[in-house]
Amino acid sequence: xxxxxxxxxxxxxxxxxxxxxxxxxxxxxxxxxxxxxxxxxxxxxxxxxxxxxxxxxxxxxxxxxxxxxxxxxxxxxxxxxxxxxxxxxxxxxxxxxxxxxxxxxxxxxxxxxxxxxxxxxxxxxxxxxxxxxxxxxxxxxxxxxxxxxxxxxxxxxxxxxxxxxxxxxxxxxxxxxxxxxxxx
Numbered sequence: 001x002x003x004x005x006x007x008x009x010x011x012x013x014x015x016x017x018x019x020x021x022x023x024x025x026x027x028x029x030x031x032x033x034x035x036x037x038x039x040x041x042x043x044x045x046x047x048x049x050x051x052x053x054x055x056x057x058x059x060x061x062x063x064x065x066x067x068x069x070x071x072x073x074x075x076x077x078x079x080x081x082x083x084x085x086x087x088x089x090x091x092x093x094x095x096x097x098x099x100x101x102x103x104x105x106x107x108x109x110x111x112x113x114x115x116x117x118x119x120x121x122x123x124x125x126x127x128x129x130x131x132x133x134x135x136x137x138x139x140x141x142x143x144x145x146x147x148x149x150x151x152x153x154x155x156x157x158x159x160x161x162x163x164x165x166x167x168x169x170x171x172x173x174x175x176x177x178x179x180x181x182x183x184x
Contacts, residue, residue, distance in 0.1 A: 007166055008085045009110030011158040014150050015048060016089040017111075019080060020102045022053035027093030027116055030137035032058055035068045041143045042068035047091075050075045050083055084109055088158065089146055091115075093137040097122050107131065107169035110162040114145065131164040 020026055035042050043066070049059050050072040063071035072083055084090075090106040092115045097103075099121035106113050107125070113132040115122040126132040135145055149158075 006081060007110045008081065009159065009162040009166070010085060011088050011112075011155050011162060013086055013088050014146075015045070015087040016091060016146050017048035017050065017083065017087045018091050018093075019050040019075070019083070019106075020092070022049070022051050022055040022059055024055070025095055025097075026053075027095050027137055028055050028058070030093045031091075031142060032062075034137075034141050034143060035062060035066070038141055038143050039066060039068060041147070042066075045143065045146070046070045047143075048072065048083060048087060050080060081109070084111060088112055088162075089114060089149070091135075091142055092122060093135075093142070094118070094120060094122065096120060100125055104169050107165035110166050112149075112158060112161050113165065114142070125168075127164075127168070129161070131161060131168045 018031070022028055031047065046067065046069050048070040052074045059069055059071050062069035072079070075083060084106065088111070090111040090113045092100060092103050092113060094100075094116050095118060097120040100115065103113055103115060103122050103125055113126060114135050115126050115132065117134050117136040123134065126134060128134050133149075135142065
């Protein structure tokens with residue numbers, strides 16, 4: 001059966017988050033580089049991070065010492081939904097991602113998602129400006145892109161993008177169908 005995820009569309013907060021594994025494959029190094037260049041901007045609007053992995057120590061340093069991250073650790077489903085209710089944007093800077101399950105979950109909850117420009121399944125899920133955005137995290141600053149969106153895109157436009165994301169995200173039954181096709 002299809003499980004309905006809550007629509008947590010919230011374009012007023014302008015907060016942003018990353019949730020998923022904290023590994024090199026997920027592009028966390030691009031965010032660390034951006035933090036080093038734009039430390040004050042990250043301190044003014046810390047990236048909320050949920051997950052765990054090999055790069056936990058780097059994220060924890062940003063949380064405890066530099067105050068550039070709001071590190072939440074590994075969250076259960078209810079805690080993740082609570083965290084996502086606080087944010088407008090979710091970023092996914094993955095180097096490689098065959099299919100963005102976390103991306104799909106964020107879209108289903110009305111989050112405006114920003115994905116890596118690298119060839120992946122995520123590019124198939126995002127239509128630039130319609131249901132999210134594509135960013136070259138290697139060449140452009142994530143925090144500056146968030147600032148640009150907040151300054152240049154109206155709340156009504158953000159709500160429309162979030163609504164499109166909810167409509168375009170796959171349902172749970174669609175996930176199982178897709179997984180069966182890929183795995184069997």
